[in-house]
Amino acid sequence: MAVAGMAVVLLFALMAIFAPYLAPHDPLVSNVRHRLQPPSSEHLLGTDSLGRDMLSRIMYGSRISLLIALLAVTLAIAIGIPIGALAGYYGGMVDSISMRFVDLLLSFPSLFLILTLVALLGPSIWVLIVVMGGLGWTGIARIVRAEFLKLREEAFTEAARAVGVGNMRIIFRHLLPNTMAPVIVTVTLGIPGMILGESALSFLGLGVLPPQMSWGSLINLGLPFFHTAWWLVIFPGIAILLCVLGYNFLGDGLRDSLDPRLKV
Amino acid sequence: MIVYLVRRSIVALPLLLGITFVTFGMMHLTPGGISAVFIDARVRGEEDRLAIIRHFGLDQPFPVRYARWLGRIVQGDFGHSLVQRRPVLELIVERIPATLQLTIPAILVSVLIAIPIGVLSAVRPYSIVDNLATLSAFIFVSTPSFFLGLVAIIIFSVQLGWLPISGMSTVGLQDPTWWTVFIDRLRHLVIPAGIVLGLGYTAGLIRYVRSSMFEVIRQDYIRTAHAKGVRHRVVIWKHALRNALLPVVTILGLWFPFLLGGAVIAETISAWPGMGRLFVAAVFARDFPLVLGINMLVAALVVVGNLLADVSYALLDPRIRYD
Numbered sequence: 218m219a220v221a222g223m224a225v226v227l228l229f230a231l232m233a234i235f236a237p238y239l240a241p242h243d244p245l246v247s248n249v250r251h252r253l254q255p256p257s258s259e260h261l262l263g264t265d266s267l268g269r270d271m272l273s274r275i276m277y278g279s280r281i282s283l284l285i286a287l288l289a290v291t292l293a294i295a296i297g298i299p300i301g302a303l304a305g306y307y308g309g310m311v312d313s314i315s316m317r318f319v320d321l322l323l324s325f326p327s328l329f330l331i332l333t334l335v336a337l338l339g340p341s342i343w344v345l346i347v348v349m350g351g352l353g354w355t356g357i358a359r360i361v362r363a364e365f366l367k368l369r370e371e372a373f374t375e376a377a378r379a380v381g382v383g384n385m386r387i388i389f390r391h392l393l394p395n396t397m398a399p400v401i402v403t404v405t406l407g408i409p410g411m412i413l414g415e416s417a418l419s420f421l422g423l424g425v426l427p428p429q430m431s432w433g434s435l436i437n438l439g440l441p442f443f444h445t446a447w448w449l450v451i452f453p454g455i456a457i458l459l460c461v462l463g464y465n466f467l468g469d470g471l472r473d474s475l476d477p478r479l480k481v
Numbered sequence: 482m483i484v485y486l487v488r489r490s491i492v493a494l495p496l497l498l499g500i501t502f503v504t505f506g507m508m509h510l511t512p513g514g515i516s517a518v519f520i521d522a523r524v525r526g527e528e529d530r531l532a533i534i535r536h537f538g539l540d541q542p543f544p545v546r547y548a549r550w551l552g553r554i555v556q557g558d559f560g561h562s563l564v565q566r567r568p569v570l571e572l573i574v575e576r577i578p579a580t581l582q583l584t585i586p587a588i589l590v591s592v593l594i595a596i597p598i599g600v601l602s603a604v605r606p607y608s609i610v611d612n613l614a615t616l617s618a619f620i621f622v623s624t625p626s627f628f629l630g631l632v633a634i635i636i637f638s639v640q641l642g643w644l645p646i647s648g649m650s651t652v653g654l655q656d657p658t659w660w661t662v663f664i665d666r667l668r669h670l671v672i673p674a675g676i677v678l679g680l681g682y683t684a685g686l687i688r689y690v691r692s693s694m695f696e697v698i699r700q701d702y703i704r705t706a707h708a709k710g711v712r713h714r715v716v717i718w719k720h721a722l723r724n725a726l727l728p729v730v731t732i733l734g735l736w737f738p739f740l741l742g743g744a745v746i747a748e749t750i751s752a753w754p755g756m757g758r759l760f761v762a763a764v765f766a767r768d769f770p771l772v773l774g775i776n777m778l779v780a781a782l783v784v785v786g787n788l789l790a791d792v793s794y795a796l797l798d799p800r801i802r803y804d
Contacts, residue, residue: 321499328742329779333772336764413625420627421761447635454628461623
């Protein structure tokens, strides 16, 4: 299953990278005479309300959807790892304050916080990345902290300290590389969460806006017509489902092979 | 018991304060500052602008504004909606019943489905039931809930015509008695509550019941019950289940606020006139007092959910003492 997941993930990545070469049509050129056509040999996944080719739009949409997810996860790592590392390494006040804050964020349904920030900043790709990444670091911080709590008691940490290595160097050179296995697993399993988050916001019309397109925003644009033109929402939805399943299977497989301790 | 309740409430206070601080503070991250939020673009003159800023106390430093705002919240004054020109509290309160009608049936159905399946999965791990439950949990966790809802509408409402497409009730229902009205409401609930909210929730709950049950049936007192000759079925469904449900009750309290997040999506799909749709509309209109007010309500529910979880746990489990 993990290999199948890996294959799906790679396939979507290739599709996103080579969308301009793979797409049979221009995703933005409309042809009103061909509007709302069901799937056919000319338009494999049908056309939208302006006669644009759905297959091409889904291919281009994968670029934005995946870009947002990857950048949001990157931001989450960039915040989560230092916070988790400092909390776990120093303990005490640093630890209790940052972990209380994590608890606070985790107990509150993030959709409300995200939408509040979107209302303030206005929907755009960058706002989505910053907001989702800026709120999505709690899981990584917890994992890194838990690892650091164990690692700081290890003999090699004590040895490093004994020969006079500075705290920062111990944290980033000696301990951090040892946390990579769980971090890689958490990140892989974090990407599908970001894809789902982006799709939900774009579905509500508060994420990616036209002329840019993501899978969620394609579904949003299809909403007025979907009673008759089912292909407008079904195909982008299947793209989300397949991609998310791929990442989840890959993440599960990685967890089993990289870090058997995490298995539940 | 009362002492315990009071103590738990006091512990919950920092949480509530923290959330108010975060959401109120967020309003000040706006490009252009807080005054840009409250002042209509139509206000042109510098003098008018300053008058408004003074009137709302926006010239005060942040801690003063926060304290004043908190003072008003405590008294139940959430301010006025910028768009609808009505008190925020009034707008929210009139939407709560619709949202509860959506979320409570979703919880009830999820619990009724999840407990038997979770127990069967735990008692016979890797059996057909267990594998199917695991697989469907994986799929439902990976599917956006709005997509499930839209597929259900296409299949059951548009193609088969079994269920209404959207809304809360049929307009112009013939000779409405309380029974036909009730059935009509149930039919309207199937997609938003059963499918959009329910499926993902149920899948998560099954995993939870399974792991809780899995632990309990390996306890000594379960072996004792078996040893003294109690029938297997009674051991599982009475002795074990009662103990396994303790953490499940807790998680229901903790998850309730997250169901409101799901309600935002479900209400949007099915044009259900609840709080979730009110929130989305407020976000679109940048109606900040209303957005803040709904956030406060969600925060309060988080606290209440935590509290209910603690209290029900203490009530159900005699090993936990209140004092």
